Amino acid sequence: MKHIVSKSLRIALPFVLGFGIIYWMYRNSDIDEIADLMCHHMKWEWMLLSFIPGITAQVFRALRWQQALSPMGERCRTHVAICAIYLSYASSLVIPRVGEFLRCGVLKKKDGVSYAKSLGTVVTERAVDTLLMMLLCLAVIVYQWQQFSDFFALTGVSINATLNKFTTNGILVSAICTMGIIILITVLIRKLSLMRKVKDIMQGLVEGIMSVRHVKSIPLYVFYSVAIWVSYFFHYYLTFYCFGFTENIGLAAGLVSFCTGSIAVIVPTPNGLGPWHFAVKTILVLYGLNDQLAVSFALVVHTVQTLLLVVLGIYGLAYLQFAPSRNNPTSTSTEA
DSSP: OOOHHHHHHHHHHHHHHHHHHHHHHTTTHHHHHHHHHHHSSHHHHHHHHHHHHHHHHHHHHHHHHHHHHHHGGGOOOHHHHHHHHEEEEETTTTSTTHHHHHHHHHHHHHOOOOOHHHHHHHHHHHHHHHHHHHHHHHHHHHTTTHHHHHHHHTTTHHHHHHTTOOOOHHHHHHHHHHHHHHHHHHHHHHTTTSSSSHHHHHHHHHHHHHGGGGOOOOHHHHHHHHHHHHHHHHHHHGGGGGSSTTTTTTTHHHHHHHHEEEEEEETTSGTTTTHHHHHHHHHHHHOOOOOOHHHHHHHHHHHHHHHHHHHHHHHHHHHHHHHHSSSOSSSSOOOO
């Protein structure tokens, strides 16, 4: 009973947090006005055009995943990998982060790919994505320092005050603590590895994590990684042209709001529900939009793009239901 309650809370709390922020942001908004904007004043051709990079981002992710699995002798069909990605994003709308595990299970079931190894590649790709996001955000922060500083000031965080709190002794202590944690985790892993089953899982996971060193083409892996984030950006930025009040707001506003929105989705709510809206709305206000227009833009764009994830997820689920399973995935490589 205690386990059921704990599991239920883990599922429910992200929704409570997300919808709580949404309620707080839109409690004084005219929902009928937002619905009218969406139905009668939005240029749907631009929204539909934004779907293309939204889809290609997931396709590039699947192709990169295939490339990472290949050095370990693991093969999966291209379209199975793509549909597994579609399904993972849709399922994460219900339970945040569950999609990462689900897509590995799909490849295990359909193409016999080692679950531990595929999960290891997912860990690696998340590290690569985080690095790319950090580099992008760093470049944009330097490019638009004042807007980021204003954003953090509005949200109760001062960048300069935060940086001033880092002393040499503080950095040294943090580094020592980090090393201590790493050593502790290493010792625990070695202890756990005495159990054969856990050891096999850990070996597969480590092999998956290190697989990026042995990919057939590092430049291609980098290309896929960069293409994913370029696609994500245009998936978002093209929506600016859907509305008269954002079509001329500029590329800088797109970059800054994209970066802050990407950081906001770290909060474990379904598809960034709530934190993403707040981050994007705050940045757009800094670039001259009034509150009502900014919150309307955030709600409409997030709603429509979430519906795209749902549609792709349904398609992925339907395809995978009828796609035959392969008992010998290494016999062929990337057939669709």
